[in-house]
Amino acid sequence: MNATLESNNHRSDRVKRAIQVLSESMRGLAAFHVNACVRCGLCGDICHVHQAEPVPENLPGAKMSKVAAFYRRYHTLLGRVAPFLVGARDITESSLEELVEHVYGRCTACGRCSLHCSVGADIASVIKAGRNMLVAAGLVPPNLQAVVDNQLTTGNQMRITDQEIKDTANWIAGDLEMEMGLGQIEIPVDRQDVDFLYLVNPREIKFFPLSLMSAAGIFRVAGASWTMSSQFCDVTNYGLFSGDNQAAFQITQNVLDEAERLRVKRIILSECGHGFRSFRWEGPDWRGSPYPIEVRSVLELLLEYLEKGTVKVDPTRNPERVTLHDPCNLVRWGGLIEPQREILKRCVMEFVEMTPNRASNFCCGGGGGMLSMSEYGDRRTLSGKRKADQIRDTGAKIVATPCHNCADQLLDLTKKMKLGVSIQSVTELVYNAMVVP
Amino acid sequence: MHVESRAFRNRTGAYSRGIGCQMNRLLVLASLLWTGISLFTQLISAWGGGRKTSAVRSGDPWRGVVYNFTSTMLPSRKETASHNPGNFVAGVIMHVGACLSILQIVLVSLLNHHFSIPILFPAILLAGMTASAYLLLHRIRKTDLAAISVPDDYIASVMTLLLMCVAFLNEINSISHSQLTAFAILFFIYFPLGKLRHSVFFFAARYDLGKRLGYRGTYPTRGQSLSQHGDRSDERHS
Ligand code: SF4
Ligand code: SF4
Numbered sequence: 001m002n003a004t005l006e007s008n009n010h011r012s013d014r015v016k017r018a019i020q021v022l023s024e025s026m027r028g029l030a031a032f033h034v035n036a037c038v039r040c041g042l043c044g045d046i047c048h049v050h051q052a053e054p055v056p057e058n059l060p061g062a063k064m065s066k067v068a069a070f071y072r073r074y075h076t077l078l079g080r081v082a083p084f085l086v087g088a089r090d091i092t093e094s095s096l097e098e099l100v101e102h103v104y105g106r107c108t109a110c111g112r113c114s115l116h117c118s119v120g121a122d123i124a125s126v127i128k129a130g131r132n133m134l135v136a137a138g139l140v141p142p143n144l145q146a147v148v149d150n151q152l153t154t155g156n157q158m159r160i161t162d163q164e165i166k167d168t169a170n171w172i173a174g175d176l177e178m179e180m181g182l183g184q185i186e187i188p189v190d191r192q193d194v195d196f197l198y199l200v201n202p203r204e205i206k207f208f209p210l211s212l213m214s215a216a217g218i219f220r221v222a223g224a225s226w227t228m229s230s231q232f233c234d235v236t237n238y239g240l241f242s243g244d245n246q247a248a249f250q251i252t253q254n255v256l257d258e259a260e261r262l263r264v265k266r267i268i269l270s271e272c273g274h275g276f277r278s279f280r281w282e283g284p285d286w287r288g289s290p291y292p293i294e295v296r297s298v299l300e301l302l303l304e305y306l307e308k309g310t311v312k313v314d315p316t317r318n319p320e321r322v323t324l325h326d327p328c329n330l331v332r333w334g335g336l337i338e339p340q341r342e343i344l345k346r347c348v349m350e351f352v353e354m355t356p357n358r359a360s361n362f363c364c365g366g367g368g369g370m371l372s373m374s375e376y377g378d379r380r381t382l383s384g385k386r387k388a389d390q391i392r393d394t395g396a397k398i399v400a401t402p403c404h405n406c407a408d409q410l411l412d413l414t415k416k417m418k419l420g421v422s423i424q425s426v427t428e429l430v431y432n433a434m435v436v437p
Numbered sequence: 438m439h440v441e442s443r444a445f446r447n448r449t450g451a452y453s454r455g456i457g458c459q460m461n462r463l464l465v466l467a468s469l470l471w472t473g474i475s476l477f478t479q480l481i482s483a484w485g486g487g488r489k490t491s492a493v494r495s496g497d498p499w500r501g502v503v504y505n506f507t508s509t510m511l512p513s514r515k516e517t518a519s520h521n522p523g524n525f526v527a528g529v530i531m532h533v534g535a536c537l538s539i540l541q542i543v544l545v546s547l548l549n550h551h552f553s554i555p556i557l558f559p560a561i562l563l564a565g566m567t568a569s570a571y572l573l574l575h576r577i578r579k580t581d582l583a584a585i586s587v588p589d590d591y592i593a594s595v596m597t598l599l600l601m602c603v604a605f606l607n608e609i610n611s612i613s614h615s616q617l618t619a620f621a622i623l624f625f626i627y628f629p630l631g632k633l634r635h636s637v638f639f640f641a642a643r644y645d646l647g648k649r650l651g652y653r654g655t656y657p658t659r660g661q662s663l664s665q666h667g668d669r670s671d672e673r674h675s
Contacts, residue, residue, distance in 0.1 A: 031482075035634055037635070038632055085589050087587030115509070119642065283492070337654070359655050359656075
């Protein structure tokens with residue numbers, strides 16, 4: 001009896017928290033957009049998830065409606081007095097549980113629909129408000145939550161130890177020395193008073209060191225003064241994906257504190273879509289104040305090297321046709337659209353755009369934390385079909401991918417859909433083309 | 438072009454100036470006030486003090502706003518429009534008809550004044566009614582659209598259709614002043630309650646997204662190509 005009572009109390013607390021967070025998250029942002037949607041249903045073929053699986057639940061407007069139904073119930077007159085008329089719904093344990101699949105499992109929050117909606121409703125922001133609410137209710141899919149927890153407890157999403165980071169840096173530096181023939185090369189870790197702290201995606205350390213190796217080689221030629229951190233090396237921020245603003249803030253702040261400890265002048269972000277968005281745009285808002293330090297993408301730095309002639313390239317070293325994937329969080333939500341194109345035009349012999357591209361490009365299907373949520377793995381692969389078709393249509397042999405999350409998904413698509421392309425970071429292509437002095 | 442501007446005369450030929458008519462006018466005014474105040478309150482509460490951003494901007498928020506109210510609304514930039522030209526055209530026609538109807542109904546019911554351009558106005562209203570009926574049928578017949586629709590969607594569609602019918606009947610002098618005002622009152626009472634409120638939130642939403650994306654440098658976009666039937670890669674650099 002007591003246990004039931006306790007559990008009911010617990011439940012109502014959870015629901016209460018969800019109601020409160022929903023109204024906070026909606027205010028000044030998503031509330032405009034839920035009220036703007038006219039449920040015209042024209043957004044189906046804008047969304048890669050709906051294209052792959054055209055069921056009503058995958059319509060962007062329908063996904064938004066799932067969150068809007070809660071909003072209407074507590075924030076509109078008809079929603080309060082005649083909920084059935086406006087499709088308003090009570091927030092309950094079961095309705096929250098139902099929402100999980102809609103906002104995590106059917107949407108990557110890529111925002112493509114936000115740009116093409118009939119009325120201009122930002123569906124992705126509403127989906128985010130739904131995720132914020134589920135965080136408050138403790139209903140984040142466990143695998144996604146585990147990544148956030150890893151970041152908070154170990155400083156990186158893959159629980160890589162500081163020793164592993166130092167060891168990897170050493171052997172990559174050794175390989176670089178042999179390959180470049182420029183004498184001793186160091187990948188500095190925890191060095192103080194340098195120009196910049198370089199953040200990487202932990203998968204660069206663990207599984208795909210080519211990207212880090214390329215960056216280190218380029219930095220060597222450019223004479224950059226830089227360091228990695230053994231404590232907070234991670235450019236990613238899964239708090240953005242889960243919708244946990246508090247965790248996302250903490251992850252950002254840990255890096256800023258580390259930058260302060262190392263007394264660096266700026267932070268350079270390795271190629272990562274959501275990492276760029278988190279650090280560049282959302283981070284200051286989570287903090288509530290501007291950063292005391294400059295934060296830039298490595299793409300901006302590379303372009304600067306090329307423009308100034310600090311690094312010289314020979315495009316004939318990349319003779320194959322290259323196309324470019326536009327990560328949603330880098331391009332649509334990050335506004336970093338042209339530097340990667342400028343770089344590729346200098347470094348490869350033939351660069352072909354995908355159609356559509358830039359801010360209208362399709363999500364690869366792996367965004368929004370989808371890669372970590374194995375329960376939606378089949379849908380993730382299926383929803384990458386549009387991206388696979390885009391790639392195929394270009395006839396390219398290499399897909400330049402300025403995001404390691406997207407690279408994971410594209411590698412998977414390449415294998416499963418037999419695309420016959422190689423997935424490379426922009427940094428790798430610059431390194432290939434670089435003329436070693 | 439012949440412009441007709443006159444005091445409203447109902448179908449019995451009598452000008453509407455009686456006490457009942459004054460009462461009706463007051464009621465219309467009250468319902469209009471209800472709409473205005475209610476929408477304003479909803480906007481303010483949705484805004485809730487707004488959100489400040491602390492990130493250093495890399496674009497121009499105002500250019501983003503302008504862009505989001507101009508180019509992005511054209512089919513060349515909006516796939517919901519380019520992929521659904523029929524719905525887009527019907528939507529535009531319906532909105533023109535609805536706006537004209539609201540203007541007409543307010544003028545007649547409140548100021549007792551009828552303003553028209555013969556042939557043109559009735560034609561717009563007829564076209565608006567057709568478009569509105571088409572969109573309503575589309576909602577009923579398309580299974581996935583019906584699946585996401587709620588009663589409010591149908592009520593709003595029917596209200597809009599009726600709105601244009603009333604304005605059209607007024608154009609051809611076939612509706613009494615009291616019938617017209619009764620509908621006006623009903624319409625304005627419902628207006629801020631359901632999805633018709635999008636007429637205000639449309640502006641708020643476009644403003645908000647345009648400003649955010651302008652601030653980040655995403656808007657205005659340049660050189661971007663959209664998804665079309667038979668997509669192909671059309672931009673090469675070698
Ligand atoms: S296109 Fe926009 S207005 Fe229409 S259903 Fe989708 S989200 Fe709603
Ligand atoms: S944000 Fe992306 S995944 Fe989500 S509904 Fe819109 S287009 Fe689909």
